Amino acid sequence: MPRTIMPRTIIEKLWDNHVVHELPGAPSLLFIDLHLVHEVTSPQAFQGLRERGLKVRRPDLHIATADHSIPTSDRSLPIVDPIAANQLAQLEANCKEFGIRCLGVHSDQQGIVHVIGPELGLTQPGMTVVCGDSHTATHGAFGALAFGIGTSEVEQVLATQCLLQRKSKSFQVQVEGTLKAGVSAKDIILALIARIGIGGGTASVFEFTGSAIRALSMEERMTVCNMSIEGGARAGLIAPDDTTFEYLAGRPHAPKGAAWDSAVARWRELATDPGATYDRTVTIDADALEPMITYGTNPGMGVSINEALPKPSEVSDPMARESITKALAYMGLEGGKPLVGHPIDVVFIGSCTNSRISDLRTAAGLLKGRKVNPKVRVMVVPGSQEVKRQAIAEGLPEIFRAAGCEWREPGCSMCIAMNGDQLTPGQYSVSTSNRNFEGRQGKGGRTFLASPLTAAASAITGVVTDVRTLL
């Protein structure tokens, strides 16, 4: 007799494959295949282990790097900020004490934690991946269940390789059609967040599906999954396919030989079964998408580039009206007009959303043979040492420098402004990063989030620009 198996989503399959133990009245104990560690959210966790006399259970399943508070200036110089220097030294000391590999300040594999995991082939389909960082969903691009955790959970994973987790709801984001010229992966995710709001995916995991997603490269898929948290979701993922396997093949930690073949066979089983159902689905028409930009102080406050900003007077809910009034006041903007043409001071091309080689190629492609507006400071910050090497091999730093951009060392940089790379009060930036909260890029700084294309176009003109006018 044929056995009937309930069709499952990839989210359910990943979950089922990692349940270690379930006790009544408690969340499930889930095994974690890869834990990424960085300097900001780990020191108190290591201290916790020390206080309890615990060891790291599986040092082979953790990797650490320095990214958040690391300077992006010349690495041969000492770090000026003593508090950051202490935090970075602390990371290396903790990793040494607990036997974890650390790609620290002077490693030639250092980089933003969400750039190096995939680059080294550590992130693989079917895994559970965690990090004390909310953008861990980036790794979901490979068909992994990847989510951000707090420091107490960092300590739990270090000590037990497990976490207590409750099942999330499944939320399908179906993107069908073909992106127009000048519209990119970043615009897909900004459009989704503008549509569902920053709390729209709370308690859910996104699965991105549809022809427009299948057509994306791995780096573009990472851009999409990266900002799942900005839609409120715990994680976001994409079922692995040939694009995924091609990207992974030959990477340092990817399986080799016969192990590769059996891994690919296993990975092909992960895709959502026909007939499986989701708790919620939204559909996005890729053909209708325009370049997106945010105008406010959360990533949900986004519009297509030529669209007028909302007027507070048209918002009926009083608390929502208050929030939008406050956001526009902070941003020094008026409702009712589009952002196009608004002067800017800084352009930041970088962050775990858009600092990979294809992002840099895209920006360089537009900047080649052009000059950035002399009033604008343009920072290009590669995501990792590997991205930097590749960019150098392709001659990209020369293009950026000739255009008048700064070419810097890898790290989070002005995405989070912990390392001295920051806006001054009142300055406007067009940034390829993922957060535009008040003060995120420096106290009093004002951030417009956009794609690398929009950022490069705005760098050239000195005002918020629809890239299609320059193509």
Added chain:
Amino acid sequence: MKPFTNFESRMVPLPLNNIDTDQIIPARFLKTTSKQGLDKQLFNDWRYDAAGNPNPEFIINKPESQGVQVLLAGDNFGCGSSREHAPWALTQWGFRAVISTSFADIFKQNSLKNSLLPIEVAADVHAELFAAPAGATVKIDLPNQTLTTPSGRVVTFPVDEFSKHCLVKGVDELGYILEQSPEIAAYEAAHPALINALA
């Protein structure tokens, strides 16, 4: 962890939606390697002016907010980063509960691990609390999962069974997971490692 007890407190109202963790504690204060002393940076950029002096208009700085244990905030509180520094800063300042209509997932989990109770209420209760006269108090009863509004209305709020048990009994989650070490070992034996990050 100390057991979480029932209490009554006034509220500090912060009528804004989507208060993110960068507002609760800005990233530049995350270079510390300690959990302590974060209360001083709670809501830093709203709380102090450019010269670093307390802004007397900001609610946290007002005399009537001192000693208050409940924060009343707008929708989707705690969105943004995974920094546990946010609940650390809130509890060190003295908060034991935050009331909102909804919370971001990671913030909620981080709070429950630090004896900060996220209380989700319906929109009408939320509005009633914001409309309550200054100095009015609420009662919070975790074992019964009830909140008593200043008007005496008793509403229930959701908390998952396990988190409630841990809070009320002062159970430490890591200790609980460590007790399952035999099951973890069995899982490991059945699932060879996919990578070796040390190699």
